[in-house]
Amino acid sequence: GQQLNQSPQSMFIQEGEDVSMNCTSSSIFNTWLWYKQDPGEGPVLLIALYKAGELTSNGRLTAQFGITRKDSFLNISASIPSDVGIYFCAYPSGGGKLIFGQGTELSVKP
Amino acid sequence: ETGVTQTPRHLVMGMTNKKSLKCEQHLGHNAMYWYKQSAKKPLELMFVYSLEERVENNSVPSRFSPECPNSSHLFLHLHTLQPEDSALYLCASSLHVGELFFGEGSRLTVL
Numbered sequence: 001g002q003q004l005n006q007s008p009q010s011m012f013i014q015e016g017e018d019v020s021m022n023c024t025s026s027s028i029f030n031t032w033l034w035y036k037q038d039p040g041e042g043p044v045l046l047i048a049l050y051k052a053g054e055l056t057s058n059g060r061l062t063a064q065f066g067i068t069r070k071d072s073f074l075n076i077s078a079s080i081p082s083d084v085g086i087y088f089c090a091y092p093s094g095g096g097k098l099i100f101g102q103g104t105e106l107s108v109k110p
Numbered sequence: 111e112t113g114v115t116q117t118p119r120h121l122v123m124g125m126t127n128k129k130s131l132k133c134e135q136h137l138g139h140n141a142m143y144w145y146k147q148s149a150k151k152p153l154e155l156m157f158v159y160s161l162e163e164r165v166e167n168n169s170v171p172s173r174f175s176p177e178c179p180n181s182s183h184l185f186l187h188l189h190t191l192q193p194e195d196s197a198l199y200l201c202a203s204s205l206h207v208g209e210l211f212f213g214e215g216s217r218l219t220v221l
Contacts, residue, residue, distance in 0.1 A: 040214070041214050041215070042116075042200050042202070042212030042213050042214050043153070043200075043212050044212070045209055045211075048209065095165055096141050096143070096158045096204070098143075098210055099155075102151065102152045
């Protein structure tokens with residue numbers, strides 16, 4: 001299967017700062033998904049993107065489906081301590097499979 | 111609360127033990143999944159069940175044996191595991207492709 005490359009692998013930021021992370025692939029996708037995993041929990045779907053160039057917001061989170069269809073970006077504005085966790089990008093691989101990137105671990109200092 | 115419940119949350123077992131992980135979903139979904147999450151690695155898909163039939167077995171060793179008796183329940187039977195099988199095992203369900211709802215996971219430690 002195709003691999004997703006997420007960067008950065010980890011981030012340490014101050015509360016109130018904006019955050020930006022991205023996910024790239026060597027293949028073209030029709031769907032990009034962003035999940036967040038809180039410590040000790042399972043991943044939760046944040047945003048789903050279905051169209052190249054699409055920009056979708058969910059509160060302070062904004063995600064974009066890259067024009068080339070090979071990348072996606074997730075931005076968090078004015079971070080707060082509860083933003084701590086691991087953020088995963090993912091794509092549906094067919095047959096019900098969802099392939100995940102390796103995650104970006106976010107730490108927020110109050 | 112995602113509507114997907116996993117038990118137990120934590121399990122410690124020896125290499126010769128037999129144990130089972132249980133997953134239950136109350137969302138009316140028609141597909142259920144087992145994923146393995148090890149430290150510093152992406153989530154790895156293990157098994158997919160759609161309408162109670164296994165549609166995917168992602169080259170998982172036979173010491174892991176899934177069972178899906180109905181669309182709401184999924185089990186992972188564990189037998190003769192190795193220490194490297196220690197990980198967080200996540201169950202998920204879905205109605206539509208891509209929109210997976212995960213349980214909180216079962217943290218497994220094999221001694």
